[in-house]
Amino acid sequence: MADSQAEQDEEGLDPRRVAAILQAIEVGQAGVLRGLLGQMHPADVADLLEQIGPSAREGLLALAAGVLDGAVLSELEEGLREEVISALPREALAAAVRSLDTDDVVDLLEDLGAPQQGMILEALEASDRFAVEQALGYPEGSAGRLMQREVVAVPEHWTVGEATDHLRSAKSLPDQFYHVLLVDPRMRPVGYATLGRILSSGREVRLRDILEDSFRTIEATMPEGDVAYLFNQYHLISCPVVQNGGRLVGVITIDDAMAVLDEEAGEDMLLLAGVGEDSAMSDGPLATVKQRLPWLVVNLFTASISAFVISRFEGTIAMIVSLAAVMPIVASTGGIGGTQSLAVSVRALATRDLTRANAARVVRRELVAGLLNGLGLAVILGIGGAVIYGDYRLGVVLGLAMIVNQIVAAFGGVMVPLTLERAGLDPALASGTFVTTLTDVMGYLAFLGLATVMMT
């Protein structure tokens, strides 16, 4: 109890602890540093490595690389793994990876260069190495990569007592398991019983009489995003993975599915904002520029389309200069409207709330909502513009342009991601730029076009 209470106090990164660690690195107290790191959860040690600066990280690795275990490596963000692994003494690395389950080793290996992959594979025992190499045979981001190969499976005719005796005599069991799987003679899973049901049933009860209703299986080739969706939708805790006509090859547990769900939500948010999905807080300025500049350059060119549209109306602007001041209002409000519709649609596609069953209705709803939003904004902006500039025609032009642009915005915000999805692309990818380019161009075109017709 004393131990667990101490652990409680150390949740997350305590600023005082971080200060003490930085101090120990500064003055080179390896013993103190190791002591401090040893009290922390591996996930927090990984966060610490990510959050301290590059020079402090170098100092930490020089003084205390030996205390970093496999769990720290597998918690680290991808960009830092190579750096940390290179700093580990060979024996420390070998010990670290041997302590991991095979699914975590696979996760660790995926993004490393060939030399480091080789070093880690060599460090494994032969049977684990074989399992890891098999897992790497599945496509990246598939259920086969995510699953653990250690499974608890028994013949379908067994009783609670037989299963319990089997578990008690098993040499090694997975770190985590929540079900006992029942398999037929060809190793195809036919159902599972929760450990809770097994524990609370008498020894003579047949496992097949206490199976869960919710049983389902996952194909090894299923994309990990779909796996995460299944876990969240059907409240699964663990799920068998099958291949080649239903043969059991592994099990996925909910904590891995939760990590995938969390990652995918973050990626959608970053992609929508036009940032590379590998962005990390530990990136330096150059890595940050690499993640962002390409998208800014794309936007530079799409923004030039708006500039070209405006330049066609320079004659009108020369006659009424105040048009130049108010025209960005129409474009900017259109951009916000488009972003709203887009964010809702991308999120709904990710959560499978926007499907073929309701796409037509949602598109109609967006059109009507865009019209209503446009009307509301047109009244405010139209009256405001007419009063401030003392010209009712400017009010009418502003109002009409606003209505047109809000309809375009709401429609574009749902159609762009739907179209990308149907084309098999990521609906978040590039859709922000598509939609704001659309609303900018339409905003300037509608406003300046109407102004040219009605005011000159």
Add this chain to the structure above:
Amino acid sequence: MADSQAEQDEEGLDPRRVAAILQAIEVGQAGVLRGLLGQMHPADVADLLEQIGPSAREGLLALAAGVLDGAVLSELEEGLREEVISALPREALAAAVRSLDTDDVVDLLEDLGAPQQGMILEALEASDRFAVEQALGYPEGSAGRLMQREVVAVPEHWTVGEATDHLRSAKSLPDQFYHVLLVDPRMRPVGYATLGRILSSGREVRLRDILEDSFRTIEATMPEGDVAYLFNQYHLISCPVVQNGGRLVGVITIDDAMAVLDEEAGEDMLLLAGVGEDSAMSDGPLATVKQRLPWLVVNLFTASISAFVISRFEGTIAMIVSLAAVMPIVASTGGIGGTQSLAVSVRALATRDLTRANAARVVRRELVAGLLNGLGLAVILGIGGAVIYGDYRLGVVLGLAMIVNQIVAAFGGVMVPLTLERAGLDPALASGTFVTTLTDVMGYLAFLGLATVMMT
């Protein structure tokens, strides 16, 4: 096995099934409809209710409300619960809520009006009603609301055999449990053992000798976002909830934490885009307008600040009309740069990757990255502008304004959410509008100001 295989084929919403259901509603075949719905997982029935139109939903409820069980109600999005509950016959509602665990009843009640809350509370058995009312005493969005009150806890000195006998003789056990909790005589949890460890240990083994290292407890008042973070960070499967000096009051399981994590990621994305967090695909146009128009109106006024800034330079624009065409490029690219920095920062705050330990370093990185991005864009835009308009001064003005605005964008993108977070507010809230207003105003000001100085 036949059953489970059939269930496999019905994952998610099969378009043919949806079509058959709509057809059955159309022609009023209650029996067929009930049959089709009965084969579906409750989560999929809820999705169906959300995705079909309002009139089809009305038809479905008229024909088959009786087959909707409690699980369907608790899977439904909040906006539709009142509508569906109102359509249920009183006895069907009572049966539905009685089949739920208390944590699901609490989740169901939270957003209902007082009359419906009363109806549901009445339908519960006295002990459950008491438990639900107690849970509603905790703050909304707290661990106390999220937890289930059904726990499996035994004295700390018990053996595996004693715990097993206790479970076998228990009248009712929670639907899901993954640990046996050990409590001291004052009902304070002191550790837990996984069911897997218990099942695989001999009857004479003491539970305290097979406890998990990772044990921690959660205060009943902890915000649910922090709970989700703890589960994801420390790979928890279930965690005891305590109150008043550590007394056990309930347990939170990972599936609830996963649902919270998923919701919060979605909310951040919607808030960043300026959409109310209650937006749902089943909303009609009016509900959609209500979620979005307020934010558009705010943006209308902030956009007017840019218009005001531009209007101060009408003299300059009157002299060189082409400035009006190119000035939105600087503003728009600034908006993208700001949005990139903002999305990365908001996400990092949500995942606790941006903390006091690295805030200063990240702000410095953003400033340098903004400068470098600005330099890169300035070269392209400056040369392009100078060549197209045949005026090197325009190129210089465009380039300088771009550099200034990219630095402002990157800095604002990280400072605005950091400041909101320090002030105890949601860092995603309103920060998009803050940042784009900043980059619009700075973009126009820098560009037109420099142009006035250098070109007139």
